[in-house]
Amino acid sequence: MEQKMKRMKEEYNKINVPSAAKERILEGTQRAKNEKRKKKRIQSYRWIGVAALLAMLIGLPNMNASVAHAMGNMPLLGGFFRLVTFREYSYESETHNAEVHVGKLEYQEQTKDSDEQMTSEGNMSNSQQAETENAVQENVQSGSEQAEKTVEQINEDIEKITSQLIADFEESLQQEGHKGLTINTDVITDNEKYYTLKLSVLEIQASGYFHSKYYTIDKATGNLLSLKDLFGEDSNYIAVISDNIKLQMREQMAADEANKYFLDEKDFPEFNFTAITPDADFYFNHEGELVIAFDEYEVAPGYMGAPEFVIAKDVTDTISK
Amino acid sequence: MKKIAREEVVQNALIENYEKYYRLAYGLVRSEADALDIVQESAYKAIMKSESLRTEEFVDTWICRIVINEANAFFRKKRDLPDVSEMNLSTEDTYTDIDLARAIDSLEPKEREIVILRYFEDKKIEEIAVIMNEKVGTVKSRLYRCMEKLRVRLEG
Numbered sequence: 001m002e003q004k005m006k007r008m009k010e011e012y013n014k015i016n017v018p019s020a021a022k023e024r025i026l027e028g029t030q031r032a033k034n035e036k037r038k039k040k041r042i043q044s045y046r047w048i049g050v051a052a053l054l055a056m057l058i059g060l061p062n063m064n065a066s067v068a069h070a071m072g073n074m075p076l077l078g079g080f081f082r083l084v085t086f087r088e089y090s091y092e093s094e095t096h097n098a099e100v101h102v103g104k105l106e107y108q109e110q111t112k113d114s115d116e117q118m119t120s121e122g123n124m125s126n127s128q129q130a131e132t133e134n135a136v137q138e139n140v141q142s143g144s145e146q147a148e149k150t151v152e153q154i155n156e157d158i159e160k161i162t163s164q165l166i167a168d169f170e171e172s173l174q175q176e177g178h179k180g181l182t183i184n185t186d187v188i189t190d191n192e193k194y195y196t197l198k199l200s201v202l203e204i205q206a207s208g209y210f211h212s213k214y215y216t217i218d219k220a221t222g223n224l225l226s227l228k229d230l231f232g233e234d235s236n237y238i239a240v241i242s243d244n245i246k247l248q249m250r251e252q253m254a255a256d257e258a259n260k261y262f263l264d265e266k267d268f269p270e271f272n273f274t275a276i277t278p279d280a281d282f283y284f285n286h287e288g289e290l291v292i293a294f295d296e297y298e299v300a301p302g303y304m305g306a307p308e309f310v311i312a313k314d315v316t317d318t319i320s321k
Numbered sequence: 322m323k324k325i326a327r328e329e330v331v332q333n334a335l336i337e338n339y340e341k342y343y344r345l346a347y348g349l350v351r352s353e354a355d356a357l358d359i360v361q362e363s364a365y366k367a368i369m370k371s372e373s374l375r376t377e378e379f380v381d382t383w384i385c386r387i388v389i390n391e392a393n394a395f396f397r398k399k400r401d402l403p404d405v406s407e408m409n410l411s412t413e414d415t416y417t418d419i420d421l422a423r424a425i426d427s428l429e430p431k432e433r434e435i436v437i438l439r440y441f442e443d444k445k446i447e448e449i450a451v452i453m454n455e456k457v458g459t460v461k462s463r464l465y466r467c468m469e470k471l472r473v474r475l476e477g
Contacts, residue, residue: 001468004475005440008425012348012441021343024357025335028364033328036369175400209462270446271461295458297465 079109079144081151081195081217083187087159089166095178098169102162103185105151105197105215107222109144147222154215154224158185158199161213165201180204188283193219196283210306211295214283228278230290235319242275245292245309249273249299261300261307273299289313331371334380335364341442342388348437349392349430359395363388379451385442386452389434396430424474432467439464 086104091097162183172179182202189196200212216225223229231237249261262271281293290311294300300307335342342363347356367387374383425433431453438444438452446464450457 001472001475009441012344012437015344015347017340017343018353018357020357021360022336022339024361025339025342025364028361028366029332029335029368032365032368036328174397209459211456211458271465295456297462298458301465302462 079107079147081147081190082106082108083185083197086155087162091169091173093173096169096173096180098166098181100162100166100181100183101185102158102183102199103197104155104158107144107147107151143220143222145222147217150217150222150224154197154217157213157215161199161201165203178204188214189216189285191284191288194225194284195219198283209296209302212281212293212306214281214293216283226279227276227282230321231316231319232321237316237319238275238278240316240319241290241292241311242273244311244315245276246273248309260304263299285310290316327374327377328368328371330377330380331367331374331384334384335367338381338384342384345385345388345437345442346392348441349389349433350395351426355395359388359391363391366391382444382448382452385438385444386454389452392434393430424471427474428467428470432463432470435460435464436467436471 082105083103084106085101087100087102089098089100165181165183169179169181180203182200184200186198186200187196188198194216196214196216198212198214201210203209203211217223218225218229228237246263249263252259253261253263262273265272276292281295283291283293285291290313291308292311293308294306296302296304296306298306339360343356343360346359346363347353350356350359363384367384370387374380425436428436434453435449438449439446444452446457446460450460453460
């Protein structure tokens, strides 16, 4: 196989490049340059218009939704996170189907009369509002601001991913073959320390591909956490966690031949798992243990699904913040 | 980077690597005339959009992506035209090993992209993910699948 690929590559490099290729490149370059010099800055305004229109479209249907599902409560920040229904999309035909239910995160300040606030936000008098604000400590306030920023950042990210997937799906409608798309958002963890939202995507095209993304918010600061935030600056957490994962992979493969991970793989050496990245997907399970989550095919063949590894507390005890 | 500077970076890369972009286009569409159209259109788009290039080091990756997009647009157009027969792998084919050429032709366009980038252009999986605007996992899954396909065709 390797030999054949090598030969294939040699032939690829022998593809004859006609002299016209350079001329055509120069032609394309010149045409673009001429056109660019002519037209100038009309474009940017159009974008602002579109953005404003979009904001309106998104804002309207959700005014009611925000009252719908309130979940979780959250002492440290003085507010709580919740997931509200945001985007629904479905399509069904003989060959294509899509099922998209994507939520949007909201951060809500908790006030003394929070019940009232939820139903009639506008009724609070100015003095009441000022009182509440004074009562809130300064660091909590900055935490809240951060929480709002984080929520916005997560929502934008999810929106971007979802839109792209739906656009790809709609493009596939023109093509032959089957295609399926399922997207969901779920709250995985909501305890006094962390709030984790999981975005799961299942794409089916001949065979399926499952991948997900986890967003974990630190409730003490309102920050979106990445793996490196959990450990001390000089800690070798990547090596510690990666070694533990490799150990678990080897144990599982030894225990059952059906288990297979990309480790010490000779046929496709570039697939081999070497180490996690500083922005690896993770969350904390109910026992408060760190879980590292991989996408399908990332570290194992497709039939292994999307593997997850629980990192026992004693493994990271000494290096955790 | 200033606007003009970026345009220059893109233009230099285009001229310096034009053979590579032509091969990439040809490898995908397998016809000289079409490959020439694609490189011209890619050069045009690359200069038009040169302001959106963020980092100079990625200019090659960025242009590869444009070439691939153009090749895909070409396939789409071709599909929409009535009465077009299959991709021609006959007259202008410069591959000498028919088995290998057939095996590559048996791949879907997206799979062919990955094989060319990975094995012929020696791009890293992470780079391919950027070029194709896909997650690393997606690229791996496709690569894994089409290497299995090729293996069956070549050894079976």
